Amino acid sequence: MTIANASYQEVFELLHNQTESLLIICHINPDGDAVGAALAVAQLCDQWGRPCVLVNDDEIPDRYVFLPGAQRFVRTADVITTFTHAVAVDCADDRRMGRAEHLIAPGGQLINIDHHETNNQFGTINLVQAEASATCLVLYRMMLANQLPMYHDLALLLYTGIVFDTGGFHYNNTTPEIHLAAADLLSYDIEPFLVADRVLEAMTREQIELVRLGLSTLTVHPSGLIAYVAIDQEILKASGAGDGDVEVLLPYPRTLIGVEVGLLFRERADGSIKVSFRSREIVDVAAIALLFGGGGHVRAAGCELDGPLDAAVKIVMKEVEDAVKQAYSNHA
Numbered sequence: 001m002t003i004a005n006a007s008y009q010e011v012f013e014l015l016h017n018q019t020e021s022l023l024i025i026c027h028i029n030p031d032g033d034a035v036g037a038a039l040a041v042a043q044l045c046d047q048w049g050r051p052c053v054l055v056n057d058d059e060i061p062d063r064y065v066f067l068p069g070a071q072r073f074v075r076t077a078d079v080i081t082t083f084t085h086a087v088a089v090d091c092a093d094d095r096r097m098g099r100a101e102h103l104i105a106p107g108g109q110l111i112n113i114d115h116h117e118t119n120n121q122f123g124t125i126n127l128v129q130a131e132a133s134a135t136c137l138v139l140y141r142m143m144l145a146n147q148l149p150m151y152h153d154l155a156l157l158l159y160t161g162i163v164f165d166t167g168g169f170h171y172n173n174t175t176p177e178i179h180l181a182a183a184d185l186l187s188y189d190i191e192p193f194l195v196a197d198r199v200l201e202a203m204t205r206e207q208i209e210l211v212r213l214g215l216s217t218l219t220v221h222p223s224g225l226i227a228y229v230a231i232d233q234e235i236l237k238a239s240g241a242g243d244g245d246v247e248v249l250l251p252y253p254r255t256l257i258g259v260e261v262g263l264l265f266r267e268r269a270d271g272s273i274k275v276s277f278r279s280r281e282i283v284d285v286a287a288i289a290l291l292f293g294g295g296g297h298v299r300a301a302g303c304e305l306d307g308p309l310d311a312a313v314k315i316v317m318k319e320v321e322d323a324v325k326q327a328y329s330n331h332a
């Protein structure tokens with residue numbers, strides 16, 4: 001059975017009316033929306049007495065350990081069984097599940113709950129809402145439609161995902177609906193500063209050091225419209241920060257006045273290059289990321305390339321230049 005546009009009721013029933021253990025997957029290198037949504041599904045399973053296993057290839061970043069249930073995540077490599085029932089949250093495509101994908105038994109049921117424009121409907125059941133600001137909002141809508149009870153821990157998880165994916169209600173995906181959802185969730189005794197601090201602002205000494213060293217690589221295109229930072233393993237080691245910490249540099253290139261596309265290049269330990277794109281108001285960076293087999297949203301996207309770092313910068317910058325030129329000529 002494959003369902004392209006599952007209803008809230010179908011998804012609820014598939015999650016609720018089953019006693020098989022549910023494998024809960026969120027994307028590799030998980031963010032606040034992914035962790036919040038995965039743990040929210042686990043909360044629902046707990047309520048309904050359905051066993052579940054939360055899995056990720058990567059360690060859950062320290063900033064999310066305050067979330068209820070965060071310690072329940074197990075590393076994919078430590079799981080030896082397979083599952084006939086799985087749910088993937090906040091994964092734009094099947095590759096975003098990482099090796100966790102292989103824990104799904106052949107012919108198993110996979111519910112894909114997501115909000116990425118580029119989602120390729122990889123599930124056997126798909127609830128994908130590209131206009132939703134966060135996967136946690138999709139879950140909130142699903143709960144509302146099925147009149148499921150809300151309570152503090154669940155509200156904290158959904159609120160966290162919403163705060164993360166709207167950049168603390170900064171981005172253009174900050175809709176009236178999401179403010180209403182946030183208002184409702186806050187009424188369950190959520191401390192907004194606690195969430196904003198842990199999820200968006202607080203940094204370790206190593207992360208601050210990484211910002212200091214990383215910004216020394218800031219390069220601005222002669223047009224002033226594109227800027228990037230490029231972090232190699234040497235800078236990462238010098239800062240004392242870990243691979244997952246590099247995200248702290250993400251906001252800076254686009255922050256520069258006049259910059260339309262800001263990029264963060266990072267060299268991983270295995271030599272591969274991860275590229276993160278942010279745009280201000282015109283350029284569709286998801287389209288650029290797609291050229292390299294990646295994906296994401298119009299204003300925030302990512303992809304991966306082979307190293308070395310300077311070659312990857314060159315190849316990607318060429319496409320960004322073209323996209324910026326194109327966008328401004330259409331825009332004029």
Ligand SMILES: [Mn+2]
Pocket residue numbers: 033034090115133134135165
């Ligand atoms: Mn998301």
